[in-house]
Amino acid sequence: MASVAAGVCLGLGTAALWLATTTPNPYGAVANAQLTKVFAASWTLVFGPIGLLILTRRAGNRIGWVALALGFIFAFNSITSDFSTLSGGPASDVGLTLELVGNVGWLMWVLLLGWFLLLFPTGHLPSHRWRPLAWGLAVWAPLYMAAAVLAPQSMSAGAPTPNRYITISGALGEFLNIVLTVLNVLVLPVIIGPLIAAIVRFRHSRGAERQQLKWLAYWAGLTACALVVSVVAPNPATILIANLSILGLPITVAIAIFRYRLYDIDVLIKRTLVYGATSAAVAVSFFLGLVALQAALRPLTSGSEFAVAASTLFSFALFQPIRRRVQDEVNRRFDRSRYNATRTVDAFADVLRDEVDLDELRADLIGSVQQTMAPAHTSLWLRERIS
Structure with a gap:
């Protein structure tokens, strides 16, 4: 089943990438939009194999299915967008229908991303208390799709323009407007809820799971910075870096789940x-x-x-000088044990320059070892010189 799903993803991804490179940009002269469109189509070619690899090596981890579904949605949206452009766009009935299908598909992306944050890295919820949120996401997405398509008002919450798609008028239409307004209000908890779940999981995590979450947080921080730079200073270089950072998500997930050089993340964070x-x-x-x-x-x-x-x-x-000062501050705040150990060793080195009494040196050495390594028992044996 997983192999078939991955094959479908790869096939759709290849078709989406071909269409993205041959179809005119639907946004006209918008700068760098074509580059983003090509990258969006290529996401499937990365998410699909990673999802299959997770399902093959970690059969019980649901993150693999989420990765495959994300790859499918990316390809689906890219293909429908390009076919809508080839069909004349919103000016034609076929183009308008395909645009509707693509807009609905992006709601599935929100749903899957929320499930991803709830399930990463173990493939299970942090606790049973988060089960209502997972089911709430599953209910919110299809309800929003139906209301957005059928309600008389626009898909944008509170917009005065009429819905361009299929609409229902009368009392039922007014009811759908109310439903759409309520669902738009729930967008914020739908987005924030999974983020809070990931933060709570991190606060209670230990060992390997904590390192896995650090990898995800590291990717999120770098991607957020890249996206901000691409918005503030849009040019081919910043757009390329932003899209490459998004492509880093499945790679980061694979590193975290397969625990490849898992503990190197601490070094990466500190150096960054x-x-x-x-x-x-x-x-x-x-x-x-x-x-x-x-x-x-x-x-x-x-x-x-x-x-x-x-x-x-x-x-x-x-x-x-600035690098040394910043490194000391980072070590003091984020690697306190190593920082204290370094300070202790430096202090002992200063003592060695001035102290000549052997008993005092023995006491200082034992004290330094206890502070830096915290052993259960410490003793020092000195061989007596034979005269």
Whole structure:
């Protein structure tokens, strides 16, 4: 069954990718929209194999089925969008119908993403208390689909424009408008609920499960940053990075579930924090130095080459001191045990330079070992010198 589903996903993904590269962009001259459309079609080619791999190696983990379903939905929406464009778009009946089918498909994406957050990484809910939310998602999505298609008002909540799709008028239509309004109000808990479940699971997790959730949180943080940058400064490079970061989700899930180099995530997080904060601090110092030097040198020189060169040298000189300071702060906040151990060893090294009494050195050494390694028992044996 899983192999058949994965084969269907790969077939649909291949067709979606071919259509995305050959079909005109439905958004006209919107910058970088074609690149995003191609990446959206290719998501299926990544989610499908990862889902099959999870179901093959971890048969009881429902995340595999969620990954396959996500791949199917991505391909389905991409294909319907391209066929809608080829059929004349909303101006034709066929194009309007295909657009409706694609819009309904995106609601399934919200449902599956919510289930993913509820089930990751074990494939089971964090506890039985979250079962009503899982069932609520399953009920909310089809109800929203039906109300959005049939209600007289637009699919956008509260929009005054009439629904372009099939509508029901009269008392039943007014009732559907009320239902759609209520379902739109429930969008926020539908989105936030699974996020809270993932946070609660992380707070109560230990060992390998906690590391698995760290991988997901790391991916989410990087992707959020990439998406913000692509919105603030849209260009082919930022759009490419944002789409590549989204493609990292199934890869991150595979690393977490199969526990491949699972504990390397702590090193990745710390290095990202250190070099990210250091780069930001150096960039701020560069621009502040550039502005200050240009203002100071404007009466003396009309060019800014000297100011740029001086700011560059100043920022370069600051890099290592800032990196060390940031790394110490990150270790102090996120790796307290290692930070304390390093401080203890440094303090003992200072004692070695000045202390000459053997009994005092023995006591200091035993104290340092107890603070850094916390053994159940500590003893020190020194061989007496034979005269």
